[in-house]
Amino acid sequence: MANRIKIDNAILKRRARAEKKRKTEFKSKRKFYLIVCEGKKTEPNYFESLKKSLPKGVLELTNIDIDGTGKNTLSIIEEAKILRKKYKEKYLRKIDNVWAIFDKDSFPSKNFNNAINKGENSRPKIHCAWTNEAFELWYLLHFNYYNTGIPREQYQKLIEKEINKAAKTTDFKYEKNAAEMFSLLKKFGNQGNAINNAKKLEERYHDKSYANHNPCTMVHKLIDELNDLTEKYVAQQQV
Secondary structure, three states: OOOOOOEEEEEEEHHHHHHHHHHHHHHOOOOOEEEEEEEHHHHHHHHHHHHHOOOHHHHEEEEEEEOOOOOOOOOHHHHHHHHHHHHHHOOOHHHHHEEEOOOOOOHHHHHHHHHHHHHOOOOOOOOOOOEEEOOOOHOOOOOOOOOOOOOOOHHHHHHHHHHHHOOOOOOOOOOOOOOHEEEEEEEHOOHHHHHHHHHEEEEEEOOOOOHHHHEEOHHHHHHHHHHHHHOOOOOOOOO
């Protein structure tokens, strides 16, 4: 029988302290994101797919929770505050960034503007990745720069037109709550173009009458932030 090697208790204690310190430092460096969506499926499906596309190493350093509330534009910010408190209690630490995803749609201009202002003035701030008129504008910007207002009823046909053209088919039919939109946009669209097109739209407006900023979307700001996590992770791996 082989002799067992006895490790000194002092060494074991040092190892235990070092491991505890490593876990504590890892937890303190980890960033916690909460994405609160007005819709229950369209936006959550998109961001869940985006989350899955991030490198494993990024997800080890970043906790991203996505919650589809079904709340309207008027109450989305209050719901985000409630969920921030809920997730803070769940993780026993603060949530670093909270994003509210909502659209203008047919809601009154006053409600839309108030929601954005309420998010901006919240402490801590609730970032608003809003779209005027609907989230599907973000999809379309993957293909072309649209700078004229688009009625919500036309988004479906335009998305079908763009994807069928890129895929060289006539078979694609857009379904609002489709789970595969992120993968389709990744395959046939261009996220870099969508970000640049969204920034061009943003630069057209210089006031805070957000309901009149049509078309416009701030979704690119959240996408940029999530992409930045990947870029930082990749850079660290190359050191």
